[in-house]
Amino acid sequence: MSANPSAPPKKSFKQQMLAARETAIIQSVNRLLAEKGFEAMTVDEVAAEVGIAKASLYKHFASKEDLACAAMVTAMQRAQAFIQELPEDASPLDKLKRVTRWTMGLKIQGLMPSLPSQNSSLRATLMASKDYMDGLMEVSDVLGGWIEQAQAQGQINPALPAVAVLYTLFARACDPVIEFLQMGEQHTDEEILDLVMSTCFDGLRAR
16 A cells, blocks of 8 residues: 555655754743843853853754744734634634633733843744744734724724734733732732733723
């Protein structure tokens, strides 16, 4: 019996090892970006955490910017996958809440990479990355559509520009309030998520 011509060729052991190492590198970079940010992270730290020589790391990624970009692309792909798995019959507002809580949950676990500053060299690399920009545009378009639907249904203030609401939700992924509440040690992680979700979607006005 002939082999299935449509089946992808099996990776060699060496290819599998290289892929596993690359995954480990990206995971380490993601954690360091969440913990320290791009500017404070060093290539030496990444190599040491993965347990490889710095020269070996450069065989996978040519620069610190490429390292961070790969981690940001992976984070964006995770967001796309999460959005695709949401139930189709959920309301637009419920979908927005689920995505926002998910991103904050990653942050509270130290798994959400920090966005680069305006003048960071990483920003230019991300802007030039087709994978990252395509993912960002897809996520923005989907969330933007839900925001407009929720506004039409009277669930979100229609007087607010949809893009302002979008950026407000994006900002929750790097909200320092989460860290401040964690440092206070007065609330569980779930309680912190509930508190920040409430201030985000319900506001601060007494009801």
